[in-house]
Amino acid sequence: MAKVKYYYDSENLAYRKIITKTRKKIGVVLLFLVASALFGFLSFVILLNTPYFETPKNRLQAREIENLKLRYAILNKKMDEVDNVIELIEERDNNLYRVYFNASPIPEEERKSGFKDADRYKDLEGYDNSQLVANTTKRIDKLRKELSIQSKSLDDILKMAEAKDKLLSAIPAIQPVRNENLKNMASGFGYRTDPFTKARKMHEGMDFTAKTGTPIYATGDGIVARADNTASGYGNHIVIRHGYGYETLYAHLSRYKCRAGQRINRGDVIGYVGSTGRSEAPHLHYEVHKNGKVVNPLNFYYGNISAVEYVAIAQLANQENQSYD
Template sequence: MSKVKYYYDSETLSYRKIERKKGRRLGYAFIAIAGSFLAGFVLLLIYLNLPQIETPKEKALKRELQHMKLQYELLNKEMNQAQKVLSNVQTRDNTIYRVYFEANPIPDEQRKAGFGGINRYQALEGYDNSDLIIETSKKMDVLQKRIVVQSKSLDEIARLAKEKEKLLTAIPAIQPVKNENLTRMASGYGMRMHPILKYRRMHNGMDFSAPTGSDVYATGDAVVKKATRGTGFGNLIVLDHGFGYETYYAHLSDFKVRRGDKVKRGEIIGEVGSTGLSTAPHLHYEVHKNGQVVNPINFYHGDLTAEEYDIMLNQSALENQSLD
């Protein structure tokens, strides 16, 4: 409550109350408001120019920002490590897996290609930490693309491996007559004297002497292309192994398969005989690759020891008379 002031009036010889003027009251009020505003403005300027003074919310945001920067740095380190691991996988893919399966290596330009066209990172520009965020985003995009390329390569390797597995089971790899049934390896591949025609001509296969009725085995997985009776080869079976390989089994006494049958390596397909132009019971065996006759001596790795192979190799090299 404000104090009431009085003055002495000499004319009336009494005290009179001093009345304040309304204008002066408004002036005092204005001065008080202006002073308060000025003081607040000065304090605001001081606050804005003292960075060590932070509100709780600003402190929380600052801590969150520092945490995010740390997370980005850790993410960059993890991506760098992932890129090293991926590079190792890519090297093995090019120099081992693709070489083994006869596939062309994937060039580095294709594995590490960037992204053309518009600026993919424009939305990330204009911030205090834009460089860090953009660099991390670029690394992630490149890493993802390299993983996609590598994934497709491994899919191709898996497909080639399946084809390789089929090739390994299909390619001729064993003797068509077992050793216990084999009298001798009568004649090899090359120029030989024909026993009936009595002149030297190309002998396109190998002759395995064995008793009539001895089992004849498919030398690889195949489909029976022919099972026919003729004059020169006599009773003949032709197996189509795929991948360009065919095998011929001639002078048979009997068939155990028919045209169109699927056979596995080691499956009995016929019996040794002496049909057609033949002078004694034996199996005439040929291997064809892409329509060309090749030496069967190169296709016995599946069941012969090194010593047995050397013996057969020496016998096949002798220029003796063939049995057909």
């Protein structure tokens, strides 16, 4: 039963009954219902955006986000390991490989420069975990650039190694005739007595005595430039161009075992000892030229003699005796 309400009428000094109009009652009820509905909707929205009220979809998304964060953390840890390996390779590259081949080291700022494009990672901004994703992407790009630089450096080193192998093979590094007991060394490089004029003159090679027909060996890899007897005084002779500015000459041969244009390897038999041309007796006259200038062949026998043998042959070569041509 609804309560009856009264009000005091001061003019008539009496209490009178309050009579509420039906329209007003309906309005109050409607206002209450609208207010209740609005309050309920706002409360629902607030609850949806709090951790205390999650839908199954929200819980699934939250688990996926945490899983992605964990994977990014593992990825960054693996990148730390890759970074350490790359640093070790870079250190060996700069301080070992490039030093060996006399190449300049790659500056640290060039290796670690990364990318300077400010807008490169702009599309990763504006998300809840933008910083995590952007930082990881930057690290990956930096590692990719470092690996690219290192890969190019190793390609350069491989080319230098191949060139060095060719250089080492081309340098005249052995004696042109077998000389195990060092008795075949007859005359060295320098001023010697001419066997025909008896005057002192420059002897631009080394003479090795040997029987006619003794094999003569190429002292380095190269191409036969000539094998003929057209040069005055040398008789039958061979010239090999080794590249890198090196040439060798083998004179007074009895016969050839190569021809002009033929590619020769160190140790190949190219001819045989004789006494053709301006020669006093069977022997090989051997010369080494570097960049067009004649040099002492004694400096190039490191390929097949020991240090003790080198000293012994040097003493024989430095004797100012008579040459054989």
